[in-house]
Amino acid sequence: MDSTSQRERQKERRRARIYTVAIELFKSGGFQATTATDIAKASNVSRGTFFNYYPYKEAVLLDYGAEIMERLRDHAEARLAQNAPSLTVLQEVWDQLAQETAQERDLIPPLAYELLNPDPERARTAYQALPLSKVIELILRPMQQGGQLRADLSLQRMCNLIADTYLMVALRWSAYGAEPTVQSLQDDMRRTLSFLLEGVLRR
Structure with a gap:
């Protein structure tokens, strides 16, 4: 050997x-x-x-978050291969993300804060380990190719905005939510996603 x-x-x-x-x-x-x-x-x-x-305790959480991202990507790829509509797949991933977030409410704030870490190297490491925007980009790319998304913003920019908004919703819910339940987070995330999609769909 x-x-x-x-x-x-x-x-x-x-x-x-x-x-x-x-x-x-x-x-x-x-x-x-x-x-x-x-x-x-x-x-x-x-x-x-x-x-x-x-190198630091929070780095363990990055592995944890990376596992979640991998599950989301696997689900998205499988559903898109079945020709499921992109918006349906995005909603499914969004709901799954809400469940993952709600199940481990205490781990979400320190994990999310790594993305906002004032140390640029740590923030970059967290962003690379938690590529939510890349999963969203995978889902929405067929819509962009079909001319269903607005053309004055890049797909990457739109997906970054959606991913960043999830981060803020999850942080607010986990740290300050008056109703810390899966349903309350899921409802909040669904409303937020609906609002965001109004801004990215072509009129």
Whole structure:
């Protein structure tokens, strides 16, 4: 067996263990209350080893968010391959996103704040790990090609605006929502999406 390949697999297993343990601790004890030392101890690694895999605690959440984005993209690609209408697919993804957000309300604010991090490198890393605008672009591209979207804004710009608006809605709901239920978030997101689509559809 190649020693390099074996070391790489060991690293992958260690990273997966650290990730799994960290998410469990975040969910059971709260993100803010969980420290890197807590994660390292529960993962049976040193604190330094934790930071070798995740340079800061929030980086663990980026892996968590990336998994959500992958599920959304997979759903969108499958539905578009079935020739489902783009707006239907977007609504399905939007509802799925609301469910994912509502299920882990305590993890959404720190995850979302990474996208707004004043450190440009961390904000860039978060944006690359959470490509919601790219998923929306995948869904709306057939409509653009069919001339159904306004032509004075680029598809990328429109999708960025929709993704950014989700971020604000999710942050407001998770941090300040008077009715922190899946339905309240879903209703709010549906109204917001309807409003946004009024601005991007060709008249």
